[in-house]
Amino acid sequence: xKQELSLTMITHRSIEEGIALEKGKNSREYYDAxxxxxxxxxxxxxxxxxxxxxxxxxxxxxxxxxxxITGIQSLPPGxxxxxxxxWANQIVPAITQSAGAPQYxxxxxxxxxAPGERILHARELVLRSVGMWTGEDDATDx
Amino acid sequence: MPxxxxxxxxxxxxCSCDDIxxxxxxxxxxxxEVENACSIGSEIFLNASRTNRITRPRLRQPDGTMxxxxxxxxxxxxxxxxxxxKKPLMFGFGSTTSESQAAAARVMELGGGVLDNCASICHxxxxxxxxxxxxxxxxxxxxxxxxxxxxxxxxxxxxxxxxHMSRYAIYPLGFFTENGHLRRTVIVxxxxxxxxxxxxxxxxxxxxxxxxxxxxxxxxAVQGFEDEIFETVSGIPRQMILEVSTILKQAKFGxxxxxxxxxxxxxxxxxxxxAISLVRDLNSSSKWSIMAMRGHYNVAGPNIVWSxxxxxxxxxxxxxxxxxxMNPGETSSVDLAxxxxxxxxxxxxxxxxxxxxxxxxxxxxxxxWICIDPHVSMAAEIADLHIPxxxxxxxxxxxxxxxxNVPIQFRxxxxxxxxxxxxxxxxxxxxxxxxxxxxxxxxIPDSEKAGQNTNGYRSATG
Numbered sequence: 009x010k011q012e013l014s015l016t017m018i019t020h021r022s023i024e025e026g027i028a029l030e031k032g033k034n035s036r037e038y039y040d041a042x043x044x045x046x047x048x049x050x051x052x053x054x055x056x057x058x059x060x061x062x063x064x065x066x067x068x069x070x071x072x073x074x075x076x077i078t079g080i081q082s083l084p085p086g087x088x089x090x091x092x093x094x095w096a097n098q099i100v101p102a103i104t105q106s107a108g109a110p111q112y113x114x115x116x117x118x119x120x121x122a123p124g125e126r127i128l129h130a131r132e133l134v135l136r137s138v139g140m141w142t143g144e145d146d147a148t149d150x
Numbered sequence: 151m152p153x154x155x156x157x158x159x160x161x162x163x164x165c166s167c168d169d170i171x172x173x174x175x176x177x178x179x180x181x182x183e184v185e186n187a188c189s190i191g192s193e194i195f196l197n198a199s200r201t202n203r204i205t206r207p208r209l210r211q212p213d214g215t216m217x218x219x220x221x222x223x224x225x226x227x228x229x230x231x232x233x234x235x236k237k238p239l240m241f242g243f244g245s246t247t248s249e250s251q252a253a254a255a256r257v258m259e260l261g262g263g264v265l266d267n268c269a270s271i272c273h274x275x276x277x278x279x280x281x282x283x284x285x286x287x288x289x290x291x292x293x294x295x296x297x298x299x300x301x302x303x304x305x306x307x308x309x310x311x312x313x314h315m316s317r318y319a320i321y322p323l324g325f326f327t328e329n330g331h332l333r334r335t336v337i338v339x340x341x342x343x344x345x346x347x348x349x350x351x352x353x354x355x356x357x358x359x360x361x362x363x364x365x366x367x368x369x370x371a372v373q374g375f376e377d378e379i380f381e382t383v384s385g386i387p388r389q390m391i392l393e394v395s396t397i398l399k400q401a402k403f404g405x406x407x408x409x410x411x412x413x414x415x416x417x418x419x420x421x422x423x424x425a426i427s428l429v430r431d432l433n434s435s436s437k438w439s440i441m442a443m444r445g446h447y448n449v450a451g452p453n454i455v456w457s458x459x460x461x462x463x464x465x466x467x468x469x470x471x472x473x474x475x476m477n478p479g480e481t482s483s484v485d486l487a488x489x490x491x492x493x494x495x496x497x498x499x500x501x502x503x504x505x506x507x508x509x510x511x512x513x514x515x516x517x518x519w520i521c522i523d524p525h526v527s528m529a530a531e532i533a534d535l536h537i538p539x540x541x542x543x544x545x546x547x548x549x550x551x552x553x554x555n556v557p558i559q560f561r562x563x564x565x566x567x568x569x570x571x572x573x574x575x576x577x578x579x580x581x582x583x584x585x586x587x588x589x590x591x592x593x594i595p596d597s598e599k600a601g602q603n604t605n606g607y608r609s610a611t612g
Contacts, residue, residue: 026189033504
């Protein structure tokens with residue numbers, strides 16, 4: 009069992025994210041759809057974690073806490089996926105290779121188990137990221 | 151009696167399906183039922199009359215709360231902010247009509263700022279490749295009626311374009327393709343075994359970021375250099391590359407649909423460039439086309455509208471007054487943000503706060519942030535000024551450009567909430583106000599541009 013694992017991250021759309029997006033980014037559906045990191049069974053085993061265990065994902069640009077699940081659309085070992093949106097973009101590097109488009113896919117991340125850590129909801133995460141969070145709202149999950 | 155509206159356009163993905171049936175209540179205010187649309191499209195329609203909408207602009211107060219203001223005030227604040235800013239950036243337009251994209255062109259030409267659209271973080275690299283290498287493409291109608299080999303490269307239409315396969319590419323019975331999917335070969339190239347890969351005849355599970363090499367290997371196979379291909383390229387065995395390249399060469403009419411798998415990974419425009427070259431090679435022995443899987447129903451619109459207005463499709467720097475300038479990497483939104491080059495940000499028809507890398511959002515948020523959007527998106531949550539508008543394609547009619555650049559007239563199905571303006575009306579009124587305030591139809595003189603740099607809130611409203 010390893011306490012951390014280096015993986016290649018892909019962030020893309022999924023239909024669950026698309027439907028939830030239209031319900032609103034503060035909706036429970038959006039939270040449930042986008043706060044998952046999908047990885048291979050082997051990588052889950054290597055990390056010694058079970059389904060839905062919170063994990064901390066680091067990249068060169070930041071970190072985010074999401075819950076780990078075995079890929080619904082299967083992934084090879086060494087590759088992981090967070091659905092596009094608020095949580096994925098906490099760690100997407102703003103590197104554009106001079107072409108305008110950031111590195112939404114194909115960047116290195118480190119994943120470590122973070123059992124018991126709270127997964128922030130979209131509004132709190134974004135407001136915290138830009139320094140606007142005052143804590144006045146209910147800080148629990150949506 | 152509820153009314154049934156036929157042939158309605160769907161404001162979700164680049165498929166821009168225009169065969170939706172919508173049932174509307176007697177009073178014309180509520181959408182009761184949606185037929186033919188995918189699950190995401192249905193959600194857009196049903197949500198329009200379900201949610202508690204914001205119906206008046208809101209301005210952030212010094213204590214951080216939002217106060218309701220009139221449209222008149224919001225338009226005046228926006229115009230003044232544009233006048234004061236040295237380099238305002240207006241970004242978005244994935245989910246608006248082409249009429250509002252034309253109105254935005256007028257605003258930023260007058261305002262002397264940067265005009266950019268979602269392509270910048272999406273298929274912008276594809277457009278760069280098209281400049282360099284051409285675009286041997288076709289319409290989706292031709293795909294339906296002629297194509298017998300379909301390649302999805304770095305695209306997952308089951309999730310991102312849910313009706314693409316059923317309406318255009320795989321399953322429909324066309325004029326020369328009367329057997330539908332039975333006579334079509336589907337090839338998917340993706341590092342993940344996606345749901346699209348699961349229904350393909352061939353899934354090439356490529357290593358992430360290794361697209362260029364695999365395209366190169368296909369080009370070698372097509373040009374007759376089979377023996378020089380390595381045993382494995384990008385994780386794909388040589389034998390598989392040869393087998394698939396034979397199918398490509400023997401196609402009657404083939405199409406490569408490519409998605410974000412090419413434009414968001416290492417190589418960017420070069421991946422698309424070599425894809426176009428492969429299509430050119432294949433056209434020496436067969437008939438092939440290539441098409442970008444555009445993400446939103448009218449994300450192609452700004453590229454068309456601004457090309458005929460300014461000569462360039464996106465990343466438009468209009469600060470020079472005499473001519474438009476485009477240079478992705480320099481005038482693209484994320485790069486401008488990261489270099490702190492803009493001093494006013496206007497988000498319209500997108501959600502930059504949710505879909506830009508958060509570092510770029512932090513940089514942009516140093517300045518006055520205006521969000522023009524029907525919903526309380528993340529961009530609206532952090533905005534200093536939020537101007538709500540009608541939902542394009544549901545409450546506001548207009549022209550949209552499908553992923554194959556075919557223009558379609560979308561109709562509205564219900565009216566926007568009382569007093570809520572459309573994007574186009576808001577933008578045209580901002581343009582009028584710019585003309586009034588500067589007394590010029592030819593843009594803001596440099597002497598008026600004080601620049602607001604560090605505290606956009608104060609200078610924009612003061």
